[in-house]
Amino acid sequence: xxxxxxxxxxxxxxxxxxxxxxxxxxxxxxxxxxxxxxxxxxxxxxxxxxxxxxxxxxxxxxxxxxxxxxxxxxxxxxxxxxxxxxxxxxxxxxxxxxxxxxxxxxxxxxxxxxxxxxxxxxxxxxxxxxxxxxxxxxxxxxxxxxxxxxxxxxxxxxxxxxxxxxxxxxxxxxxxxxxxxxxxxxxxxxxxxxxxxxxxxxxxxxxxxxxxxxxxxxxxxxxxxxxxxxxxxxxxxxxxxxxxxxxxxxxxxxx
Ligand SMILES: [Zn+2]
Numbered sequence: 001x002x003x004x005x006x007x008x009x010x011x012x013x014x015x016x017x018x019x020x021x022x023x024x025x026x027x028x029x030x031x032x033x034x035x036x037x038x039x040x041x042x043x044x045x046x047x048x049x050x051x052x053x054x055x056x057x058x059x060x061x062x063x064x065x066x067x068x069x070x071x072x073x074x075x076x077x078x079x080x081x082x083x084x085x086x087x088x089x090x091x092x093x094x095x096x097x098x099x100x101x102x103x104x105x106x107x108x109x110x111x112x113x114x115x116x117x118x119x120x121x122x123x124x125x126x127x128x129x130x131x132x133x134x135x136x137x138x139x140x141x142x143x144x145x146x147x148x149x150x151x152x153x154x155x156x157x158x159x160x161x162x163x164x165x166x167x168x169x170x171x172x173x174x175x176x177x178x179x180x181x182x183x184x185x186x187x188x189x190x191x192x193x194x195x196x197x198x199x200x201x202x203x204x205x206x207x208x209x210x211x212x213x214x215x216x217x218x219x220x221x222x223x224x225x226x227x228x229x230x231x232x233x234x235x236x237x238x239x240x241x242x243x244x245x246x247x248x249x250x251x252x253x254x255x
Contacts, residue, residue, distance in 0.1 A: 153189020
């Protein structure tokens, strides 16, 4: 009976952290904004009450519309809160208490932030990726995967994407990957080590190509339109930490 309480508490803390992540995303996107868009209605400019700022619940209760002017509320706020709540609940359930769950949840928050920031604004803020590399490396000493695997992940992650960026720049004479992607993969490598970092990269390339191809085939976008790679790196890293160890075992057994 008591067993379900910790995951519920984890989910509630996750929802609150999600609200904070939303504020961070708004700050990065509209730097210098005095009030974050999350606390003011974008339709009528009315300040939202404390009750209306409750994660997810308000969005569902109001049917995704403002109480006074009926303008549609962007679903991103509720989605980020629900996603962070789910991440916290699943993380707690899967890893249990210890340094590893702290490391994984910190990585999860950074990934959710970068996923949305790259999707909405095509930006991967240094304020997340650079401290992320340091924190990931620090955690590697006591939460795994060990400092050498973590350092390997940082160096190899940055090197691989720098090489890909240089090749694509020479072949297509255009900027494909940005330095933000390079720092983001280095951050992922710092947290999960070089093996799972490579799994994350392969998964990002797979999902990026699949979705890019689907968009071209359905005529939603042209060939020249760049999909934000950081969004797919976040997706790839999420797959790597959940299914990665199984995938690595399977690949090694293949040889
Ligand atoms: Zn309104």
